[in-house]
Amino acid sequence: MKQVLDRRIQWFEPDNNRSKPYASLKPNGILCFGREMRKKLIGKIRLGFLAEECALFVGLAPQQGFLLSQTGEIRVSKIAKQLRQLGMSLPLYFLFDEMDENGYWKGHIVSPPRTPKGRAATPKPEQMNVVNAYQWLVDKAVYTYAKSTPIDERRAAARTALFEALCSYSPIDGDLKEHLSEHIKSQLIVQNKQYTRTHPLNTPSLDAPINKNGFLWPRYRNEIAIVEDKIDMDLFDKQYLKSQEKDILKMLVSGYTESEIMDKHHLSQQSLRNLCQSMGERWADFQQASAV
Numbered sequence: 001m002k003q004v005l006d007r008r009i010q011w012f013e014p015d016n017n018r019s020k021p022y023a024s025l026k027p028n029g030i031l032c033f034g035r036e037m038r039k040k041l042i043g044k045i046r047l048g049f050l051a052e053e054c055a056l057f058v059g060l061a062p063q064q065g066f067l068l069s070q071t072g073e074i075r076v077s078k079i080a081k082q083l084r085q086l087g088m089s090l091p092l093y094f095l096f097d098e099m100d101e102n103g104y105w106k107g108h109i110v111s112p113p114r115t116p117k118g119r120a121a122t123p124k125p126e127q128m129n130v131v132n133a134y135q136w137l138v139d140k141a142v143y144t145y146a147k148s149t150p151i152d153e154r155r156a157a158a159r160t161a162l163f164e165a166l167c168s169y170s171p172i173d174g175d176l177k178e179h180l181s182e183h184i185k186s187q188l189i190v191q192n193k194q195y196t197r198t199h200p201l202n203t204p205s206l207d208a209p210i211n212k213n214g215f216l217w218p219r220y221r222n223e224i225a226i227v228e229d230k231i232d233m234d235l236f237d238k239q240y241l242k243s244q245e246k247d248i249l250k251m252l253v254s255g256y257t258e259s260e261i262m263d264k265h266h267l268s269q270q271s272l273r274n275l276c277q278s279m280g281e282r283w284a285d286f287q288q289a290s291a292v
Helices: 002-008 035-038 077-085 124-133 135-142 151-168 177-200 221-238 243-254 258-265 271-289
Strands: 022-025 030-033 044-050 055-060 073-075 092-099 104-110
Touching: 022 035, 022 077, 044 077, 055 092, 104 124, 124 135, 124 151, 135 151, 135 177, 151 177, 177 258, 221 271, 243 258, 243 271, 258 271
Parallel strands: none
Antiparallel strands: 022 030, 022 092, 030 073, 044 055, 055 104, 092 104
């Protein structure tokens, strides 16, 4: 009975930072790989840097590349210089994930794996390093979510969400990048709902496929109302819209995304927003004239 029970129980072991694939970049430009990464990096290695994500890539290079010292150290002055130019202050700490399909490891900047006694859990300079390192998440989010909200407000909300998520993060939240990304996304969506609630005519939702209950006309309550509103929309289309506007409205109703509409009609985001706002105002005028 005891053996059967033991097989059903999921046993856990204490977290051990030393067993995680870390590396640290020191102020003198020396990159030092932790014990776990040294086990993986046998022989010569190659290094790459993706500036837009502040990500460090490491792969094996048997023929040519860097040769690690016994302590797992190599000098990477050029990478250190690029990171400083991006607003980072050294030392920096990287946590790696193995990219099985490509045969290399990808490291993102994280808070220090171990904190000396008497210091705060995440000192401010190191915390700001992580904020700056994940600025690309902010940029990605503001162009993906909550596009009914003005971009300046989106960006401010996303940066606030990034900082909040960083301050609240703990290992039980799982992957740091995913935790930050999800919190930014959720906060932008909350903000967007509040904004569109107070600007119903001027802010058509362009974040997701839009159905008949979304853009310009009211929510339907029965089949008769659906038919009546469809007749009104056909009249509005013929009397109030130009050729390009008709096609844009058709694409919106059919569920096309903002980027797809922008690409087809060669419009900037602001131009498309202005055009949608103009159509919304004309739809309101049309409804008012029809009610007289």
